[in-house]
Amino acid sequence: MPRRIEARGRVQRSAIGAAVVLFAGALSACGSTSSSGSTTASKPFTVNWAVNITSLDPAFTCPGDENSFASNFYGRLVKLSTNETSPGITQIDPDPSKVQPDFATKWDVSDEGKTYTFTLQSGKKFDNGDPLDAAAVKYSLDRTLKIGACGALSLQLGITQPPLITSVEAPNATTVVIHMRQAYPALLYSLAQSRGSIYNPKEIEAHGGVQANSPNQWLQSHTASSSGPYVLSEYVPGNHAVLTRNPNYYGTPALEPTVRVNFVTAVPTLQVQAQNREADVTLGLPPQVVKNLSTQACCKVITADSPTPVTVSMNYQGELTNNAKFREALTYAVPYTDIINKVAYGYGDSYYGPIVPGMAGYKASLEPARTYDLGKAKQLMAESGVNSPTLNLMINPTAPGVSDIATLLQSAWQQIGVTVNIDAKPPADFTTLFNQGKYQSALLFENSTPIGGYELRKKLTCDAPTNNQHICIPGTMPLLDQLNNTADPAAQQPIVDSLVQKWLENSPTIILYRAKFTAVVSPDVKHFAYAPNFRLADWGR
Amino acid sequence: MAVAVAEAPITVARRRIVKGDKVLVGALGGLALIALIVIVGPFVWHYDANATELTAQLSAPSAEHPLGTDNLGRDLLARVLTGARTSLGAGAVVVIAGAVLGSVTGLLAGALGGMVDTVLTWLTNSILCFPSIMLAMAVVMALKPGIPAVVIGLSIHSFPWYMRTIRGEVMRIAALDFVKSTNAIGASQGRILFRHIFPHLVSTIVLQMAAVFGAAVLSLAAMGFLGMGAQPPEAELGAMITEGQQFFLTGQWWMAAFPGLVLLIAVTLTTVIADRARELLDPRGEYIVAD
Structure with a gap:
């Protein structure tokens, strides 16, 4: 009767498995109050994030976490201003009137607020050496609008029927002109978000190009070069990603040369690794775990007001x-x-x-x-x-x-x-x-x-x-x-x-x-910034 | 030797249990005790399994709450009693449904053969291509998350095991001399099947039920663990372990430990019963093991 033996074996294995899990859990619980304080200097800055990323394309994807992660690889025309809430900790100011220059050095508003002319930094490059210029900006914004997914909706702040943005022009390498159907200053806010990302046209054209109302499959797990502070040097979907500093980034270099992001959804794993300081930053923990960790020496908890x-x-x-x-x-x-x-x-x-x-x-x-x-x-x-x-x-x-x-x-x-x-x-x-x-x-x-x-x-x-x-x-x-x-x-x-x-x-x-937004960080972390799109370049030890 | 063949294995087993197989009697007694507690307990224990009391949130085990309370202040003893009743009861339904369906199809396939056998074998092989959890998940997706959908899914997955085993047994027994003799004196197909062959299958079915029960309870727990089994606020051991795991490392070990312990004990007992039953119900055991 092989089936009987097999079935019994499965039950026995399952029962033993349950016992092992209970035992392991008990051991972990016994050690939960201690923090090992393992050395952090030799390992890359580590972020444990309870999220499952399915797309790296901000022009297409909808979830906030995916936009947050992908936004680290792309620069934008403008950026949001920040306020320092405590030493080393900053929080963004969502007020569109306080938006600051980023890849654009300045902008002029004309035609009763319906036309924005951006002047760009000159001589900049993507991480692979391709030119980062007005043509790339125009291509990127046109692409987002053409795909017509969450990116287009968000970029135009919901005004899509008829579209808020009527055209984007690149008269020369350092000038981009955005024409709108009507004046809408809040456009600057969305240009500062992931939806305003600047992609490398050559990379996208080499990997499927732009199709109307359709995502680019290659970009679901790759990046179109990097115009942002980090380059995606290794990516295993559902497991981890390694980010390295972009040597050609036009802005302030990222604080950490390398960041490893582990995508971990098991709460006990996240908790134990936070306690053991194996993670510098842990995101997505349930509130009771955050509360518990806030009382331990291993960790400090950063909170921020978020629109959630x-x-x-x-x-x-x-x-x-x-x-x-x-x-x-x-x-x-x-x-x-x-x-x-x-x-x-x-x-x-x-x-x-x-x-x-x-x-x-x-x-x-x-x-x-x-x-x-x-x-x-x-x-x-x-x-x-x-x-x-x-x-x-x-x-x-x-x-x-x-x-x-x-x-x-x-x-x-x-x-x-x-x-x-x-x-x-x-x-x-x-x-x-x-x-x-x-x-x-x-x-x-x-x-x-x-x-x-x-x-x-x-x-x-x-x-x-x-x-x-x-x-x-x-x-x-x-x-x-x-x-x-x-x-x-x-x-x-x-x-x-x-x-x-x-x-x-x-x-x-x-x-x-x-x-509230909560992040559990190691005491070694000296810099942390909260923004709707997490900017890992501003996090560091 | 003719007497030994004619005596059904279940009769042998009953005699030996009465004579005292301590391990088997202990396991059966333990399971009976658990069954009694989970059936009677919820009516005796004065707390409602679903009544929330936030002021008593996450209380450690005490005289007031012997197993502590959960994150909504619900009494854990009440929830473990109710949850065990749900889990073990659902496991029993899976076992019975699988046994009935599997026995009928196994008898038909083994006795009739031909096209019926081919079709049923093809059907059961197709079902067995899927892991039980996957099949249960598919049923849950088609219906709606909850214990009934999981029970249906697991029952569908469990019956082929009975069917295949019983089909083989029917074919084996049908070839024995006493069946051929019965056939020769003109007994009807139905009489041969149910009067002469079926009694010899009872041991096989009982053994299979014991093995399936443990697996079914664990699969139910796994589905509860995935959020596809019992739905809030219904108590079920797997779902309770899921809820409790987030609190395990923050010091509230009791939320996952007690449901886990009950699950562990119940599954271990059925495993022991299945193990002992295999020896007891094996007709050859009569000659190997001295009474």
Whole structure:
């Protein structure tokens, strides 16, 4: 009976495996309070990152982490200004009016704000010696627009129908002219992000060129030379990458000559390596682990305000969730403080509105946090006319903390008579269903762009593909048109305020909290900078 | 020797258990005890497995919470009891479903032969091309994450093992003299199959069930570990280990250790039972091992 023996053998092996895992875990736990402090001088600067990178092309890819990683290989016309929050630690300022020169030495605005003329540094090269000039910049921006993916949407801050950028010209090697359909100063912000990356045209043309509305497959795992501070010298997808300093970089050289980035998703591994100082920087740890490490000598924790709200998005057109009073009632039955303290372990804060605190356009007086008020929630439920409702809450259970939050919401909303059916979906299904708007409510870790106007446009434009919640509030479309055609940020603010007010009156989303960015770094790390696109060149020992 | 052949192996095994195979009796007793605890426990223990109490978050084992609490302040003993009931119960369903389906198809394939045998063999070989976890994942994708979908997937994967084994046994027994004699005196196909052949298959089925049970419980745990099994807030051992692993190295070892321990004990006991049953139910053992 070979099968019986085989089956029994498998069970035995599995049981032994489970025992070994438990034993190994116990050993690790016993050693968890000690920090070995292994030598760091001889090894490359090491970043352990809990992420799985699937594309290295900022013109195509959507996820923030992928853009962050890929942005290290490409220069841009301009860069965001930074503020030093503590010695050696800086944080970017998302204000487009404070954008600084980078590859461009200066720029002029003409034609009532619709034309930007950039003057570039001369005689610069990609890492392989090819010329880095205006032709490369024009090629790169045209490519991003032609692919028409997340890059084009983000580069134009959501104004794509019709496109914000009408043409890009390169009259000579050091001049680039961008023509826009309308004045829009926030363009400078997106040019400073990964979407404004400058690629080597020769490399791209040699490996598939540019196809409209289609990604370049080669660029999913390669870079088009390097115009940025680092060169990708080794890359094993899903495992690690080695970055070396670009000798031809036009800007300030990277602090570290070599950076090794390990893509590790196992939390215990990340934690042990942080404790043992095998990683200089660890990104993507769950908050309880960050909290634990913050008390140990091995590590220090760097936090930053980031535009990453944790929300329950309601389908505005869905059955039950199309009831504004019902949605509002739910917002008053959320144990906000408990969630921030017990699930986010203090790495979060409260607000309520469509614009995340710190974003351009945010006004604290307009978006005060909602509080847990069971009486008010019950009253609103009574006004909603809904009796004993069942709400389907779609979650991606593989995201850390999501199941906990869903369970807490299930208990909390039960108190106002709402039965929550937690509907777990595999990650791919979750993304597809959410993007197609096929859900009743969904628990999300959002990653917003720090431009309030852009966020409002994405979320409030009726029938827009980016409007996953199907929000369509009467009176918002004329305001959005007005916003699209208003260049001056000061003049935009009253329009933004009106849109925020309309959003608040309808409570389309439940903002649970804003998650803070956290990085666990070794005490050896003396320089660290937080930005929406991580700039590894500014990190070092 | 004719008596030895006619006596079903299960009868031999029962007699020997009564006479006292201490290891087997101990394992069976242990499994029965676990079954009793997980069936009765949730009704006796006063905590609700899903009731959250954030003020008691991550409490170490104490008199109030003998196994501690999890990150949402839920009593871990209550969750382990409920989770074990879910895991072991689902494992039992997989075993029974696989045994029923596998026995029927195995009997048909072995007895009828021809096209039926060819088609069923082809079908089972196709199913066995997939690892059990992969097949369960495919079923989960087609349906929705949760215990029922995983149980269906694992049952589909488990029945070919029964079917192949039983098919071979049916063919072997059908060639024995006593079956040929029964056939010669004019007994019907059904009577031969169910009255004369099937009793001799019981030992094989029981042995297979014991082996499959451990594998099924571990596969269920693995699916829970991948987030495709039990869905929140439902307690299940694999999902609890997944939740607990993030807290293992931050000092809250109890969250993963206790569900892991229960899983380890249950699987070890079934492994021991399968191991002892193989010896006990082997008809040749009657001649090798002295009573």
